[in-house]
Amino acid sequence: MAAADVALSLVKLLGALIVSLYYILEALVVGIIPRAFMRKSVEGDVALVTGGGSGIGRLLCLKLAARGAKVVTWDVNATGNDETVRQVSAAGGECWAYTVDLCDRHSIYKVAARVKEEVGKVDILVNNAGIVTGRNFIDSPDELILKTFEVNTLSHFWTTKAFLPEMISANKGHVVTVASLAGLSGVNKLSDYCASKFAAVGFDESLRLELLVEGHTGVHTTVVCPYYISTGMFDGVKSSLFPILKPEYVASEVIDGILLNRYIVILPSFCRFMILLKYILPFKGAYQIYKACGGHISMDGFQGRSKDSQQQLKMTNGPEKQKSQGTPEV
Template sequence: MVTNDFLGISKMNFLLETLQVIVMSIYYNMEAFVRLFIPPKNKNVTGEIVLITGAGSGIGRLMAEKFAPLGVSLVLWDINQEGVKETSRLVKEKGVTKVHYYLCDCSDKAEVYRVADQVKREVGDVSILINNAGIVTGRKFMDAPDSLIEKTFEVNTMAHFWTYKAFLPAMAANNHGHLVSIASSAGLIGVNGLADYCASKFAAIGFAESVALELLATGKDGVKTTIVCPYFINTGMFDGCNTKWPLLLPILDPDYVANKIIEAILTDQVYLLLPKTMYLIMGLKNSLRWKQAALLGKYLGAFENPEHCETTSLKLH
Protein backbone atom coordinates (compact mmCIF):
# COMPACT_ATOMS: atom_id res chain seq x y z
CA MET A 1 0.00 0.00 0.00
CA VAL A 2 2.79 2.37 0.95
CA THR A 3 4.63 1.45 -2.24
CA ASN A 4 1.57 2.14 -4.38
CA ASP A 5 1.05 5.52 -2.69
CA PHE A 6 4.70 6.40 -3.26
CA LEU A 7 4.47 5.45 -6.94
CA GLY A 8 1.29 7.46 -7.30
CA ILE A 9 2.90 10.56 -5.77
CA SER A 10 6.00 10.06 -7.91
CA LYS A 11 3.92 9.87 -11.09
CA MET A 12 1.95 12.96 -10.10
CA ASN A 13 5.16 14.90 -9.43
CA PHE A 14 6.54 13.75 -12.78
CA LEU A 15 3.43 14.93 -14.62
CA LEU A 16 3.31 18.28 -12.80
CA GLU A 17 7.00 19.03 -13.33
CA THR A 18 6.82 17.95 -16.98
CA LEU A 19 3.82 20.24 -17.51
CA GLN A 20 5.71 23.07 -15.83
CA VAL A 21 8.68 22.59 -18.17
CA ILE A 22 6.42 22.61 -21.24
CA VAL A 23 4.49 25.72 -20.15
CA MET A 24 7.61 27.66 -19.14
CA SER A 25 9.40 26.66 -22.36
CA ILE A 26 6.53 28.10 -24.38
CA TYR A 27 6.64 31.25 -22.26
CA TYR A 28 10.40 31.69 -22.69
CA ASN A 29 10.12 31.19 -26.46
CA MET A 30 7.40 33.84 -26.61
CA GLU A 31 9.56 36.14 -24.49
CA ALA A 32 12.49 35.63 -26.87
CA PHE A 33 10.25 36.37 -29.85
CA VAL A 34 8.98 39.61 -28.29
CA ARG A 35 12.57 40.70 -27.59
CA LEU A 36 13.29 40.54 -31.31
CA PHE A 37 11.12 43.63 -31.63
CA ILE A 38 11.41 45.16 -28.15
CA PRO A 39 15.02 44.86 -26.92
CA PRO A 40 15.52 44.69 -23.14
CA LYS A 41 16.51 47.88 -21.36
CA ASN A 42 20.13 48.34 -20.32
CA LYS A 43 20.73 48.03 -16.61
CA ASN A 44 22.30 50.89 -14.69
CA VAL A 45 25.91 50.11 -13.77
CA THR A 46 26.71 53.45 -12.12
CA GLY A 47 28.84 52.85 -9.05
CA GLU A 48 29.77 49.27 -9.96
CA ILE A 49 33.37 48.14 -9.58
CA VAL A 50 34.42 46.50 -12.86
CA LEU A 51 37.56 44.35 -13.00
CA ILE A 52 38.95 43.39 -16.41
CA THR A 53 41.82 40.95 -16.76
CA GLY A 54 44.06 41.29 -19.81
CA ALA A 55 43.17 45.00 -19.93
CA GLY A 56 46.51 46.13 -21.34
CA SER A 57 45.57 45.66 -24.99
CA GLY A 58 43.03 44.29 -27.45
CA ILE A 59 39.48 43.56 -26.39
CA GLY A 60 40.33 44.17 -22.73
CA ARG A 61 41.41 47.73 -23.45
CA LEU A 62 38.40 48.39 -25.70
CA MET A 63 35.96 47.13 -23.07
CA ALA A 64 37.58 49.37 -20.47
CA GLU A 65 37.19 52.37 -22.78
CA LYS A 66 33.53 51.58 -23.36
CA PHE A 67 32.81 51.18 -19.65
CA ALA A 68 34.59 54.48 -18.87
CA PRO A 69 31.65 56.85 -19.48
CA LEU A 70 29.12 54.64 -17.65
CA GLY A 71 29.93 55.84 -14.13
CA VAL A 72 31.83 52.74 -13.00
CA SER A 73 35.08 52.32 -11.09
CA LEU A 74 37.56 50.43 -13.26
CA VAL A 75 40.12 47.93 -12.02
CA LEU A 76 42.57 46.91 -14.74
CA TRP A 77 44.80 43.83 -14.56
CA ASP A 78 47.52 42.85 -16.98
CA ILE A 79 50.95 41.28 -17.02
CA ASN A 80 52.23 44.14 -19.22
CA GLN A 81 52.89 47.28 -17.15
CA GLU A 82 53.19 49.68 -20.07
CA GLY A 83 50.06 48.32 -21.69
CA VAL A 84 47.84 48.55 -18.62
CA LYS A 85 49.24 51.98 -17.78
CA GLU A 86 48.32 53.18 -21.27
CA THR A 87 44.80 51.75 -20.90
CA SER A 88 44.47 53.65 -17.64
CA ARG A 89 45.41 56.87 -19.41
CA LEU A 90 42.96 56.24 -22.24
CA VAL A 91 39.98 55.51 -19.99
CA LYS A 92 40.61 58.72 -18.08
CA GLU A 93 40.32 60.56 -21.37
CA LYS A 94 37.00 58.76 -21.93
CA GLY A 95 35.56 60.14 -18.71
CA VAL A 96 36.19 57.60 -15.96
CA THR A 97 37.03 59.23 -12.63
CA LYS A 98 38.07 56.14 -10.68
CA VAL A 99 40.58 53.79 -12.28
CA HIS A 100 43.13 51.52 -10.65
CA TYR A 101 45.61 49.33 -12.50
CA TYR A 102 47.66 46.41 -11.20
CA LEU A 103 50.30 44.09 -12.54
CA CYS A 104 49.03 40.54 -12.20
CA ASP A 105 50.06 37.26 -13.78
CA CYS A 106 46.71 35.47 -13.88
CA SER A 107 48.43 32.10 -14.36
CA ASP A 108 49.86 32.38 -10.83
CA LYS A 109 47.23 31.46 -8.22
CA ALA A 110 49.12 33.04 -5.33
CA GLU A 111 49.55 36.28 -7.26
CA VAL A 112 45.86 36.38 -8.21
CA TYR A 113 44.85 36.02 -4.56
CA ARG A 114 47.43 38.58 -3.42
CA VAL A 115 46.39 41.23 -5.95
CA ALA A 116 42.71 40.46 -5.34
CA ASP A 117 43.17 41.18 -1.63
CA GLN A 118 44.92 44.43 -2.54
CA VAL A 119 41.97 45.42 -4.75
CA LYS A 120 39.49 44.71 -1.94
CA ARG A 121 41.48 46.91 0.45
CA GLU A 122 42.14 49.77 -1.95
CA VAL A 123 39.00 49.82 -4.11
CA GLY A 124 36.29 47.59 -2.62
CA ASP A 125 34.36 44.49 -3.61
CA VAL A 126 34.35 43.83 -7.35
CA SER A 127 30.79 43.54 -8.65
CA ILE A 128 31.48 42.93 -12.38
CA LEU A 129 34.31 40.49 -13.11
CA ILE A 130 35.43 40.10 -16.73
CA ASN A 131 37.84 37.21 -17.27
CA ASN A 132 39.37 38.31 -20.55
CA ALA A 133 43.08 37.40 -20.31
CA GLY A 134 44.00 34.64 -22.71
CA ILE A 135 46.92 33.18 -24.65
CA VAL A 136 47.46 31.01 -27.70
CA THR A 137 50.59 29.04 -28.60
CA GLY A 138 49.64 28.24 -32.20
CA ARG A 139 51.41 24.86 -32.08
CA LYS A 140 50.02 21.52 -33.22
CA PHE A 141 49.51 19.16 -30.30
CA MET A 142 52.60 17.00 -30.86
CA ASP A 143 54.76 20.08 -31.50
CA ALA A 144 53.71 22.00 -28.39
CA PRO A 145 56.10 21.82 -25.43
CA ASP A 146 54.49 20.63 -22.20
CA SER A 147 55.29 23.95 -20.55
CA LEU A 148 53.28 25.91 -23.15
CA ILE A 149 50.32 23.53 -22.87
CA GLU A 150 50.34 24.01 -19.11
CA LYS A 151 50.60 27.78 -19.48
CA THR A 152 47.62 27.79 -21.87
CA PHE A 153 45.45 26.08 -19.26
CA GLU A 154 46.79 28.20 -16.42
CA VAL A 155 45.79 31.43 -18.16
CA ASN A 156 42.73 30.42 -20.19
CA THR A 157 41.10 28.14 -17.63
CA MET A 158 42.56 27.97 -14.14
CA ALA A 159 42.81 31.75 -13.77
CA HIS A 160 38.99 31.83 -13.91
CA PHE A 161 38.85 29.49 -10.91
CA TRP A 162 41.07 31.76 -8.84
CA THR A 163 39.35 35.04 -9.76
CA TYR A 164 35.93 33.51 -9.03
CA LYS A 165 37.22 32.23 -5.69
CA ALA A 166 38.50 35.69 -4.88
CA PHE A 167 35.51 37.83 -5.89
CA LEU A 168 32.41 35.62 -6.03
CA PRO A 169 31.89 35.33 -2.23
CA ALA A 170 31.09 39.05 -1.92
CA MET A 171 28.77 38.91 -4.93
CA ALA A 172 26.95 35.89 -3.51
CA ALA A 173 26.64 37.50 -0.07
CA ASN A 174 25.02 40.57 -1.67
CA ASN A 175 23.16 38.52 -4.30
CA HIS A 176 24.41 41.08 -6.78
CA GLY A 177 27.09 41.01 -9.43
CA HIS A 178 28.07 39.80 -12.87
CA LEU A 179 30.57 37.16 -13.97
CA VAL A 180 31.79 37.41 -17.56
CA SER A 181 33.87 34.76 -19.32
CA ILE A 182 35.49 35.77 -22.60
CA ALA A 183 35.87 32.33 -24.14
CA SER A 184 35.96 31.49 -27.86
CA SER A 185 34.10 29.71 -30.63
CA ALA A 186 37.09 27.35 -30.36
CA GLY A 187 35.57 26.35 -27.03
CA LEU A 188 32.49 25.09 -28.88
CA ILE A 189 34.05 23.39 -31.92
CA GLY A 190 37.46 21.76 -32.21
CA VAL A 191 39.93 23.39 -34.62
CA ASN A 192 42.85 21.69 -36.34
CA GLY A 193 46.16 22.81 -34.85
CA LEU A 194 44.66 24.43 -31.73
CA ALA A 195 44.18 21.41 -29.47
CA ASP A 196 45.44 23.03 -26.27
CA TYR A 197 43.67 26.33 -26.96
CA CYS A 198 40.36 24.61 -27.80
CA ALA A 199 40.56 22.36 -24.75
CA SER A 200 41.27 25.30 -22.45
CA LYS A 201 38.31 27.25 -23.85
CA PHE A 202 35.99 24.21 -23.70
CA ALA A 203 36.97 23.93 -20.03
CA ALA A 204 36.40 27.63 -19.38
CA ILE A 205 32.90 27.42 -20.84
CA GLY A 206 32.05 24.30 -18.84
CA PHE A 207 33.30 25.95 -15.66
CA ALA A 208 31.31 29.14 -16.25
CA GLU A 209 28.13 27.20 -17.07
CA SER A 210 28.49 25.03 -13.96
CA VAL A 211 28.99 28.00 -11.65
CA ALA A 212 25.96 29.71 -13.23
CA LEU A 213 23.87 26.65 -12.37
CA GLU A 214 25.25 26.59 -8.82
CA LEU A 215 24.19 30.21 -8.38
CA LEU A 216 20.66 29.44 -9.59
CA ALA A 217 20.43 26.31 -7.42
CA THR A 218 21.38 28.29 -4.31
CA GLY A 219 18.97 31.14 -5.03
CA LYS A 220 21.67 33.66 -6.00
CA ASP A 221 19.84 34.78 -9.12
CA GLY A 222 21.06 38.34 -8.60
CA VAL A 223 24.54 37.29 -9.72
CA LYS A 224 24.34 37.26 -13.52
CA THR A 225 26.61 35.41 -15.92
CA THR A 226 27.67 36.01 -19.52
CA ILE A 227 29.71 33.62 -21.67
CA VAL A 228 31.22 35.12 -24.83
CA CYS A 229 32.28 32.91 -27.74
CA PRO A 230 33.67 34.93 -30.66
CA TYR A 231 35.28 33.70 -33.85
CA PHE A 232 38.79 34.99 -34.67
CA ILE A 233 39.15 38.68 -33.74
CA ASN A 234 41.55 41.00 -35.51
CA THR A 235 43.50 41.94 -32.37
CA GLY A 236 46.90 40.48 -33.26
CA MET A 237 46.32 37.26 -31.34
CA PHE A 238 45.68 35.40 -34.60
CA ASP A 239 47.70 37.54 -36.99
CA GLY A 240 47.73 36.17 -40.51
CA CYS A 241 44.80 33.81 -39.99
CA ASN A 242 42.30 33.76 -42.82
CA THR A 243 38.72 32.60 -43.00
CA LYS A 244 37.53 30.27 -45.75
CA TRP A 245 34.14 31.94 -46.12
CA PRO A 246 34.34 35.62 -45.05
CA LEU A 247 30.61 36.22 -45.56
CA LEU A 248 29.73 33.27 -43.31
CA LEU A 249 32.52 33.53 -40.74
CA PRO A 250 34.24 36.91 -41.00
CA ILE A 251 37.35 37.86 -39.04
CA LEU A 252 35.74 40.07 -36.39
CA ASP A 253 36.43 43.75 -35.87
CA PRO A 254 37.61 44.33 -32.27
CA ASP A 255 35.47 47.43 -31.75
CA TYR A 256 32.36 45.55 -32.89
CA VAL A 257 33.10 42.68 -30.52
CA ALA A 258 33.71 45.00 -27.56
CA ASN A 259 30.41 46.80 -28.25
CA LYS A 260 28.50 43.51 -28.38
CA ILE A 261 30.09 42.31 -25.12
CA ILE A 262 29.17 45.50 -23.28
CA GLU A 263 25.65 45.26 -24.70
CA ALA A 264 25.39 41.64 -23.51
CA ILE A 265 26.54 42.60 -20.00
CA LEU A 266 24.11 45.53 -19.76
CA THR A 267 21.17 43.32 -20.86
CA ASP A 268 22.18 40.26 -18.78
CA GLN A 269 22.59 38.11 -21.90
CA VAL A 270 23.82 34.66 -20.84
CA TYR A 271 25.40 33.51 -24.13
CA LEU A 272 26.94 35.69 -26.82
CA LEU A 273 28.17 33.92 -29.96
CA LEU A 274 29.83 35.99 -32.69
CA PRO A 275 29.15 36.23 -35.55
CA LYS A 276 25.46 35.28 -35.41
CA THR A 277 26.04 32.43 -37.84
CA MET A 278 27.75 30.61 -34.93
CA TYR A 279 24.30 29.91 -33.44
CA LEU A 280 23.32 28.05 -36.63
CA ILE A 281 26.66 26.24 -36.82
CA MET A 282 26.35 25.08 -33.20
CA GLY A 283 22.83 23.84 -33.82
CA LEU A 284 24.03 21.85 -36.80
CA LYS A 285 27.02 20.45 -34.92
CA ASN A 286 24.85 19.20 -32.06
CA SER A 287 22.31 17.57 -34.37
CA LEU A 288 24.60 15.90 -36.91
CA ARG A 289 26.34 12.55 -36.87
CA TRP A 290 30.12 12.56 -36.50
CA LYS A 291 30.88 12.08 -40.21
CA GLN A 292 28.44 14.84 -41.10
CA ALA A 293 29.90 17.12 -38.41
CA ALA A 294 33.41 16.43 -39.72
CA LEU A 295 32.23 17.24 -43.23
CA LEU A 296 30.76 20.51 -41.94
CA GLY A 297 34.04 21.28 -40.18
CA LYS A 298 35.98 20.71 -43.39
CA TYR A 299 33.55 22.95 -45.29
CA LEU A 300 34.01 25.73 -42.70
CA GLY A 301 37.80 25.48 -42.82
CA ALA A 302 38.46 23.65 -39.53
CA PHE A 303 40.83 21.30 -41.39
CA GLU A 304 42.83 24.09 -43.01
CA ASN A 305 46.53 24.14 -42.19
CA PRO A 306 46.88 26.68 -39.35
CA GLU A 307 50.58 27.20 -39.87
CA HIS A 308 49.98 30.33 -41.97
CA CYS A 309 48.74 31.98 -38.77
CA GLU A 310 51.44 33.93 -37.03
CA THR A 311 50.82 32.26 -33.66
CA THR A 312 54.00 30.26 -33.37
CA SER A 313 55.02 32.21 -30.28
CA LEU A 314 52.95 32.79 -27.19
CA LYS A 315 50.43 35.57 -27.78
CA LEU A 316 48.00 37.34 -25.51
CA HIS A 317 44.54 38.80 -26.08
Protein backbone atom coordinates in the same frame (compact mmCIF):
# COMPACT_ATOMS: atom_id res chain seq x y z
CA MET B 1 12.11 3.72 -8.28
CA ALA B 2 8.39 3.27 -7.71
CA ALA B 3 5.94 3.69 -10.57
CA ALA B 4 4.33 6.65 -8.75
CA ASP B 5 7.70 8.42 -8.56
CA VAL B 6 8.31 7.87 -12.27
CA ALA B 7 4.83 9.19 -13.10
CA LEU B 8 5.38 12.28 -10.94
CA SER B 9 8.73 12.95 -12.61
CA LEU B 10 7.14 12.69 -16.04
CA VAL B 11 4.39 15.13 -15.03
CA LYS B 12 7.02 17.58 -13.78
CA LEU B 13 8.96 17.20 -17.02
CA LEU B 14 5.84 17.87 -19.08
CA GLY B 15 5.10 20.94 -16.97
CA ALA B 16 8.65 22.20 -17.47
CA LEU B 17 8.33 21.77 -21.24
CA ILE B 18 5.10 23.77 -21.26
CA VAL B 19 6.71 26.55 -19.22
CA SER B 20 9.65 26.49 -21.63
CA LEU B 21 7.28 27.43 -24.46
CA TYR B 22 6.46 30.60 -22.54
CA TYR B 23 10.14 31.44 -22.22
CA ILE B 24 10.63 30.88 -25.95
CA LEU B 25 7.89 33.44 -26.61
CA GLU B 26 9.43 35.76 -24.04
CA ALA B 27 12.81 35.53 -25.78
CA LEU B 28 11.21 36.32 -29.13
CA VAL B 29 9.50 39.40 -27.72
CA VAL B 30 12.63 40.60 -25.92
CA GLY B 31 14.57 40.10 -29.15
CA ILE B 32 12.57 42.79 -30.95
CA ILE B 33 12.69 45.37 -28.15
CA PRO B 34 15.41 48.00 -28.80
CA ARG B 35 18.43 47.37 -26.58
CA ALA B 36 18.42 50.96 -25.33
CA PHE B 37 15.26 50.24 -23.32
CA MET B 38 16.72 47.19 -21.56
CA ARG B 39 20.29 48.10 -20.64
CA LYS B 40 21.09 48.31 -16.92
CA SER B 41 23.26 51.01 -15.43
CA VAL B 42 26.81 50.29 -14.28
CA GLU B 43 27.53 53.83 -13.14
CA GLY B 44 29.57 53.76 -9.94
CA ASP B 45 30.20 50.00 -10.19
CA VAL B 46 33.74 48.67 -9.89
CA ALA B 47 34.58 46.63 -13.00
CA LEU B 48 37.74 44.51 -13.11
CA VAL B 49 39.06 43.32 -16.48
CA THR B 50 41.84 40.75 -16.75
CA GLY B 51 44.08 41.18 -19.78
CA GLY B 52 43.10 44.85 -19.76
CA GLY B 53 46.51 46.00 -20.95
CA SER B 54 45.79 45.42 -24.65
CA GLY B 55 43.33 44.31 -27.32
CA ILE B 56 39.73 43.61 -26.41
CA GLY B 57 40.56 44.02 -22.73
CA ARG B 58 41.59 47.64 -23.21
CA LEU B 59 38.50 48.36 -25.29
CA LEU B 60 36.32 46.88 -22.54
CA CYS B 61 38.01 49.11 -19.97
CA LEU B 62 37.35 52.19 -22.11
CA LYS B 63 33.71 51.28 -22.76
CA LEU B 64 32.95 50.43 -19.13
CA ALA B 65 34.54 53.69 -17.98
CA ALA B 66 32.50 55.60 -20.57
CA ARG B 67 29.38 54.25 -18.85
CA GLY B 68 30.51 55.52 -15.47
CA ALA B 69 32.12 52.40 -14.03
CA LYS B 70 35.30 52.55 -11.97
CA VAL B 71 37.67 50.36 -13.95
CA VAL B 72 40.45 48.09 -12.68
CA THR B 73 42.79 46.56 -15.25
CA TRP B 74 44.84 43.46 -14.48
CA ASP B 75 47.61 42.45 -16.82
CA VAL B 76 51.02 40.80 -16.65
CA ASN B 77 52.33 43.65 -18.84
CA ALA B 78 52.85 46.74 -16.67
CA THR B 79 53.50 48.98 -19.68
CA GLY B 80 50.26 47.94 -21.36
CA ASN B 81 48.38 48.45 -18.11
CA ASP B 82 49.75 51.99 -17.77
CA GLU B 83 48.70 52.79 -21.32
CA THR B 84 45.16 51.61 -20.57
CA VAL B 85 45.05 53.86 -17.50
CA ARG B 86 46.30 56.77 -19.61
CA GLN B 87 43.63 56.27 -22.26
CA VAL B 88 40.80 55.83 -19.77
CA SER B 89 41.90 58.90 -17.82
CA ALA B 90 42.23 60.95 -21.01
CA ALA B 91 38.62 60.03 -21.82
CA GLY B 92 37.50 61.27 -18.39
CA GLY B 93 37.19 57.89 -16.65
CA GLU B 94 38.65 56.37 -13.50
CA CYS B 95 41.08 53.48 -13.81
CA TRP B 96 43.45 51.56 -11.54
CA ALA B 97 46.14 49.19 -12.82
CA TYR B 98 47.65 46.15 -11.10
CA THR B 99 50.38 43.94 -12.51
CA VAL B 100 49.27 40.35 -11.96
CA ASP B 101 50.58 37.00 -13.20
CA LEU B 102 47.39 35.01 -13.70
CA CYS B 103 49.39 31.78 -13.58
CA ASP B 104 50.00 32.42 -9.87
CA ARG B 105 46.86 31.97 -7.76
CA HIS B 106 48.59 33.27 -4.64
CA SER B 107 49.40 36.49 -6.49
CA ILE B 108 45.77 36.72 -7.64
CA TYR B 109 44.46 36.42 -4.09
CA LYS B 110 47.02 38.90 -2.77
CA VAL B 111 46.30 41.55 -5.39
CA ALA B 112 42.55 40.97 -5.06
CA ALA B 113 42.79 41.91 -1.40
CA ARG B 114 44.59 45.12 -2.39
CA VAL B 115 41.86 45.97 -4.91
CA LYS B 116 39.15 45.57 -2.28
CA GLU B 117 41.06 47.82 0.10
CA GLU B 118 42.18 50.48 -2.39
CA VAL B 119 39.25 50.59 -4.85
CA GLY B 120 36.33 48.76 -3.25
CA LYS B 121 34.04 45.77 -3.80
CA VAL B 122 34.21 44.44 -7.35
CA ASP B 123 30.75 44.42 -8.96
CA ILE B 124 31.73 43.24 -12.45
CA LEU B 125 34.48 40.71 -13.07
CA VAL B 126 35.51 40.19 -16.70
CA ASN B 127 37.74 37.13 -17.10
CA ASN B 128 39.18 38.13 -20.46
CA ALA B 129 42.89 37.23 -20.50
CA GLY B 130 44.01 34.33 -22.66
CA ILE B 131 46.86 32.78 -24.63
CA VAL B 132 47.13 30.42 -27.61
CA THR B 133 49.78 27.93 -28.74
CA GLY B 134 48.45 27.19 -32.23
CA ARG B 135 50.31 23.94 -32.91
CA ASN B 136 49.47 20.34 -33.64
CA PHE B 137 48.77 18.50 -30.40
CA ILE B 138 51.83 16.27 -30.70
CA ASP B 139 54.09 19.32 -31.27
CA SER B 140 52.74 21.35 -28.34
CA PRO B 141 55.30 21.59 -25.50
CA ASP B 142 54.00 20.42 -22.13
CA GLU B 143 54.89 23.79 -20.59
CA LEU B 144 52.70 25.67 -23.08
CA ILE B 145 49.78 23.30 -22.58
CA LEU B 146 49.98 23.86 -18.82
CA LYS B 147 50.21 27.63 -19.27
CA THR B 148 47.23 27.62 -21.63
CA PHE B 149 45.08 26.04 -18.93
CA GLU B 150 46.52 28.23 -16.18
CA VAL B 151 45.59 31.43 -18.01
CA ASN B 152 42.52 30.40 -20.02
CA THR B 153 40.79 28.27 -17.38
CA LEU B 154 42.25 28.01 -13.89
CA SER B 155 42.70 31.77 -13.45
CA HIS B 156 38.90 32.10 -13.77
CA PHE B 157 38.51 29.92 -10.70
CA TRP B 158 40.92 32.01 -8.62
CA THR B 159 39.62 35.44 -9.68
CA THR B 160 36.00 34.40 -9.22
CA LYS B 161 36.75 32.86 -5.83
CA ALA B 162 38.41 36.12 -4.83
CA PHE B 163 35.48 38.41 -5.70
CA LEU B 164 32.31 36.30 -5.74
CA PRO B 165 31.69 36.17 -1.95
CA GLU B 166 31.08 39.94 -1.78
CA MET B 167 28.77 39.75 -4.80
CA ILE B 168 26.77 37.01 -3.10
CA SER B 169 26.59 38.96 0.17
CA ALA B 170 25.18 41.99 -1.65
CA ASN B 171 23.17 39.81 -4.10
CA LYS B 172 24.57 42.07 -6.82
CA GLY B 173 27.31 41.32 -9.30
CA HIS B 174 28.29 40.00 -12.70
CA VAL B 175 30.92 37.44 -13.72
CA VAL B 176 31.87 37.49 -17.40
CA THR B 177 33.79 34.67 -19.06
CA VAL B 178 35.33 35.61 -22.40
CA ALA B 179 35.60 32.14 -23.93
CA SER B 180 35.46 31.31 -27.64
CA LEU B 181 33.60 29.53 -30.40
CA ALA B 182 36.45 27.06 -29.93
CA GLY B 183 34.84 26.36 -26.57
CA LEU B 184 31.75 25.06 -28.39
CA SER B 185 33.33 23.23 -31.32
CA GLY B 186 36.77 21.73 -31.86
CA VAL B 187 39.29 23.33 -34.21
CA ASN B 188 42.24 21.71 -35.99
CA LYS B 189 45.62 22.61 -34.38
CA LEU B 190 43.95 24.11 -31.30
CA SER B 191 43.52 21.05 -29.06
CA ASP B 192 44.85 22.67 -25.88
CA TYR B 193 43.14 26.00 -26.60
CA CYS B 194 39.80 24.32 -27.39
CA ALA B 195 40.00 22.14 -24.29
CA SER B 196 40.70 25.19 -22.12
CA LYS B 197 37.78 27.08 -23.67
CA PHE B 198 35.38 24.14 -23.39
CA ALA B 199 36.31 24.14 -19.71
CA ALA B 200 35.69 27.89 -19.44
CA VAL B 201 32.23 27.49 -20.99
CA GLY B 202 31.47 24.66 -18.57
CA PHE B 203 32.68 26.77 -15.66
CA ASP B 204 30.29 29.58 -16.58
CA GLU B 205 27.28 27.29 -17.02
CA SER B 206 27.87 25.39 -13.81
CA LEU B 207 28.45 28.59 -11.83
CA ARG B 208 25.24 30.12 -13.22
CA LEU B 209 23.22 27.06 -12.21
CA GLU B 210 24.78 27.05 -8.74
CA LEU B 211 23.90 30.71 -8.19
CA LEU B 212 20.29 30.12 -9.32
CA VAL B 213 19.84 27.01 -7.18
CA GLU B 214 21.21 28.84 -4.14
CA GLY B 215 18.85 31.79 -4.76
CA HIS B 216 21.50 34.41 -5.61
CA THR B 217 19.39 35.87 -8.41
CA GLY B 218 21.12 39.26 -8.31
CA VAL B 219 24.47 37.77 -9.35
CA HIS B 220 24.61 37.22 -13.10
CA THR B 221 27.01 35.41 -15.41
CA THR B 222 27.70 35.83 -19.11
CA VAL B 223 29.88 33.68 -21.36
CA VAL B 224 31.17 35.21 -24.60
CA CYS B 225 32.05 32.93 -27.55
CA PRO B 226 33.50 34.91 -30.47
CA TYR B 227 34.96 33.81 -33.79
CA TYR B 228 38.47 34.95 -34.83
CA ILE B 229 39.13 38.62 -34.02
CA SER B 230 41.59 40.85 -35.86
CA THR B 231 43.70 41.97 -32.89
CA GLY B 232 46.92 40.12 -33.72
CA MET B 233 46.67 37.13 -31.42
CA PHE B 234 45.64 34.95 -34.35
CA ASP B 235 47.67 36.62 -37.08
CA GLY B 236 47.97 34.43 -40.15
CA VAL B 237 44.65 32.66 -39.65
CA LYS B 238 42.52 32.39 -42.79
CA SER B 239 38.72 32.47 -42.91
CA SER B 240 37.18 31.53 -46.24
CA LEU B 241 33.48 31.92 -45.38
CA PHE B 242 32.94 33.84 -42.15
CA PRO B 243 34.34 37.36 -41.73
CA ILE B 244 37.08 37.86 -39.14
CA LEU B 245 35.54 40.07 -36.46
CA LYS B 246 36.52 43.66 -35.70
CA PRO B 247 37.65 44.36 -32.11
CA GLU B 248 35.32 47.34 -31.71
CA TYR B 249 32.29 45.25 -32.66
CA VAL B 250 33.23 42.43 -30.28
CA ALA B 251 33.89 44.80 -27.37
CA SER B 252 30.53 46.52 -27.91
CA GLU B 253 28.72 43.18 -27.95
CA VAL B 254 30.47 42.07 -24.75
CA ILE B 255 29.41 45.29 -23.03
CA ASP B 256 25.81 44.78 -24.17
CA GLY B 257 26.00 41.20 -22.91
CA ILE B 258 26.74 42.66 -19.49
CA LEU B 259 24.19 45.49 -19.66
CA LEU B 260 21.41 43.17 -20.87
CA ASN B 261 22.30 40.33 -18.44
CA ARG B 262 22.63 37.88 -21.32
CA TYR B 263 23.60 34.31 -20.48
CA ILE B 264 25.59 33.68 -23.66
CA VAL B 265 26.93 35.91 -26.43
CA ILE B 266 27.90 34.06 -29.63
CA LEU B 267 29.63 36.17 -32.27
CA PRO B 268 28.61 36.33 -35.01
CA SER B 269 25.16 35.34 -33.77
CA PHE B 270 24.33 33.07 -36.75
CA CYS B 271 27.11 30.73 -35.63
CA ARG B 272 24.74 29.35 -33.01
CA PHE B 273 23.00 27.53 -35.87
CA MET B 274 26.32 26.13 -37.07
CA ILE B 275 26.96 24.81 -33.57
CA LEU B 276 23.47 23.27 -33.57
CA LEU B 277 24.30 21.37 -36.76
CA LYS B 278 27.20 19.74 -34.94
CA TYR B 279 24.73 17.99 -32.62
CA ILE B 280 22.06 17.26 -35.23
CA LEU B 281 24.17 15.83 -38.05
CA PRO B 282 26.17 12.61 -37.98
CA PHE B 283 29.86 13.33 -37.35
CA LYS B 284 30.85 12.62 -40.97
CA GLY B 285 28.22 15.07 -42.20
CA ALA B 286 29.29 17.75 -39.70
CA TYR B 287 32.90 17.23 -40.81
CA GLN B 288 31.97 17.92 -44.44
CA ILE B 289 30.38 21.22 -43.42
CA TYR B 290 33.46 22.00 -41.32
CA LYS B 291 35.66 21.46 -44.39
CA ALA B 292 33.32 23.44 -46.65
CA CYS B 293 33.68 26.39 -44.26
CA GLY B 294 37.49 26.07 -44.40
CA GLY B 295 37.80 25.18 -40.73
CA HIS B 296 40.24 22.33 -41.39
CA ILE B 297 42.90 24.68 -42.85
CA SER B 298 42.15 27.95 -41.03
CA MET B 299 45.17 27.56 -38.72
CA ASP B 300 47.66 26.49 -41.42
CA GLY B 301 49.12 29.99 -41.77
CA PHE B 302 48.96 30.84 -38.06
CA GLN B 303 51.72 33.14 -36.82
CA GLY B 304 50.25 34.82 -33.74
CA ARG B 305 52.09 37.51 -31.87
CA SER B 306 55.68 36.38 -32.34
CA LYS B 307 57.09 38.35 -29.43
CA ASP B 308 54.48 36.99 -27.07
CA SER B 309 55.13 33.46 -28.31
CA GLN B 310 58.81 33.77 -27.52
CA GLN B 311 58.04 34.96 -24.02
CA GLN B 312 55.37 32.43 -23.05
CA LEU B 313 57.90 30.03 -21.55
CA LYS B 314 59.78 32.85 -19.84
CA MET B 315 56.95 34.45 -17.87
CA THR B 316 57.90 35.33 -14.31
CA ASN B 317 56.44 37.51 -11.61
CA GLY B 318 58.68 40.44 -12.60
CA PRO B 319 56.65 42.94 -14.66
CA GLU B 320 59.61 43.90 -16.85
CA LYS B 321 59.94 40.29 -18.07
CA GLN B 322 56.28 39.64 -18.78
CA LYS B 323 54.20 40.03 -21.88
CA SER B 324 50.47 40.67 -22.11
CA GLN B 325 48.42 37.53 -21.71
CA GLY B 326 46.21 38.91 -24.41
CA THR B 327 42.68 38.17 -25.43
CA PRO B 328 40.96 34.97 -26.57
CA GLU B 329 40.05 35.46 -30.22
CA VAL B 330 38.54 32.37 -31.78
